[in-house]
Amino acid sequence: MSFTQTEISSVRYRGDHLLILDQQQLPEHTVYLNVTKIEHVWDAISKLNVRGAPAIGIAAAFGLVIWTKQYKGEDLPAFLAALQKQHDYLATSRPTAVNLFWAIRRITEAAAKAESVAQAVSLIELEALLIQKEDEETCRKIGEHALSLLKNGDALMTICNAGGIATARYGTALAPFYIAKEKGWNLSVYANETRPVLQGSRLTAWELQANGIDVTLITDNMAAHTLKTKNIAAVIVGCDRVAANGDTANKIGTFGLALQAKALGIPFYVASPLSTVDLETKSGDDIPIEERPAKEVTHLAGKRIAPEGIKVFNPAFDVTPAQYISAIVTEKGIVTGDYKNKLPKLFQEDQSS
């Protein structure tokens, strides 16, 4: 199967239903789930059919949209109270990626401006469409900024999937590869397979290969050796939540990569939309880390690979302390060091522009 960046779309809004690219079936099958109910959106987020911080936010926002389309009633306060309940319900689907909470809050805030239920429904739809459109623009800008840290011919390393299918388009950490290709540059990337659920091998390798980008797959325990021997210019990763002090939660294994990069003197970059920066979370210690079912560790492709009854620890994310992060690349530019003082300034500029 081959596609271009224009065709990649993790969430497609179709008025009364959503088409969600089922990322659990990739790379074997490219299947869109037909989603007609908010409960299905909750399930799709929780079961990783749609995953990646921005895509989770987009799916949740449209989940509220399809709920409004089924709502019967003309009383605005009752509608807003019911909307808040649906907001709170979706907020329980996954805990770490702050884009989920950011997006559904934007939806309830948009609805609060309405003077009738009909107007609220229309404002909610517009807001969800805007969140999706803005994310595409944001990702492109992140890609352009990230590229300014790189040069033609560089080899990089990444983990998990922070690509087009984790966002509206382009991705965050993978955006520079797409922009580089447009410019006729040659960037190559080593993708960590990303146990336990293999977003690196199933998604990143698939997405980049389908777009003609030079990608080499490695298992997670090959990272240090690869960094040391393959002349890697930088590690670039996405993120699920950046705390006010720059500590960053991303897919489990990211912290290990940051430590390895530091030990080898290789820059470690985090690609982050401002929607993933959470100034209300003071430090990495305050970021809730999702723990997922043991079966993700004890089984591979449905086959048991560990003894029955074994104890399992399965954190989905880890936190890289700010001191290991060479730069955070946002749509508003690149921030290096002193994140605590510099990150809030990006939001101030955001409001004045």
Ligand SMILES: CSC[C@@H](O)[C@@H](O)C(=O)COP(=O)(O)O
């Ligand atoms: C642009 S996506 C950024 C992050 O959400 C990504 O790196 C990641 O860790 C995703 O984890 P996942 O558990 O697959 O949702």
